[in-house]
Amino acid sequence: GIQVEQSPPDLILQEGANSTLRCNFSDSVNNLQWFHQNPWGQLINLFYIPSGTKQNGRLSATTVATERYSLLYISSSQTTDSGVYFCAVDLYAGGTSYGKLTFGQGTILTVHP
Amino acid sequence: DARVTQTPRHKVTEMGQEVTMRCQPILGHNTVFWYRQTMMQGLELLAYFRNRAPLDDSGMPKDRFSAEMPDATLATLKIQPSEPRDSAVYFCASGLGRTEAFFGQGTRLTVV
Numbered sequence: 001g002i003q004v005e006q007s008p009p010d011l012i013l014q015e016g017a018n019s020t021l022r023c024n025f026s027d028s029v030n031n032l033q034w035f036h037q038n039p040w041g042q043l044i045n046l047f048y049i050p051s052g053t054k055q056n057g058r059l060s061a062t063t064v065a066t067e068r069y070s071l072l073y074i075s076s077s078q079t080t081d082s083g084v085y086f087c088a089v090d091l092y093a094g095g096t097s098y099g100k101l102t103f104g105q106g107t108i109l110t111v112h113p
Numbered sequence: 114d115a116r117v118t119q120t121p122r123h124k125v126t127e128m129g130q131e132v133t134m135r136c137q138p139i140l141g142h143n144t145v146f147w148y149r150q151t152m153m154q155g156l157e158l159l160a161y162f163r164n165r166a167p168l169d170d171s172g173m174p175k176d177r178f179s180a181e182m183p184d185a186t187l188a189t190l191k192i193q194p195s196e197p198r199d200s201a202v203y204f205c206a207s208g209l210g211r212t213e214a215f216f217g218q219g220t221r222l223t224v225v
Contacts, residue, residue, distance in 0.1 A: 100161050
């Protein structure tokens with residue numbers, strides 16, 4: 001079936017460190033999004049990135065659709081970056097895009113001061 | 114500031130009671146999703162609509178859950194009767210076609 005796998009499941013950093021989160025998916029994608037779920041439970045849009053590279057401040061993301069993975073880079077991490085990072089994809093399955101997002105299980109990031 | 118609005122934010126109810134959650138999608142968005150988040154299952158899709166028509170509700174327990182869009186500015190998710198296992202955070206999201214989706218703040222449901 002359709003699979004979205006994120007790694008690592010947990011990540012602990014000291015403030016100022018850099019990190020890379022990975023998302024592997026099982027089929028071609030029509031849509032790929034990265035979200036940050038903050039400690040209050042809000043799902044915040046980080047990137048809409050079905051292919052290519054985007055940057056927003058200290059965060060950047062790259063999706064290599066042909067190799068079925070996406071990476072989220074966090075540089076100079078801050079305590080406010082703590083939370084859960086989700087990758088969600090709208091996959092082409094059997095040649096059809098359903099227009100719905102399937103979520104990975106997330107990476108729990110903890111940044112210590 | 115365009116946002117998806119969900120009400121109520123929190124709901125505590127007794128087992129067997131009806132629960133109704135509401136969602137106002139971003140104006141102009143034609144796709145609405147309902148997701149449920151639990152520790153065990155993560156974020157799972159319950160149902161979604163495009164242009165108010167249901168496209169997929171296979172993730173929803175049919176005997177007790179129902180989702181509707183009475184009009185373009187309102188989506189509802191009902192549980193009747195509610196059970197303790199329905200306790201979760203329910204998210205609504207909206208988007209335009211198959212592009213970027215935006216999530217509401219969620220409804221935290223506790224069934225006792």
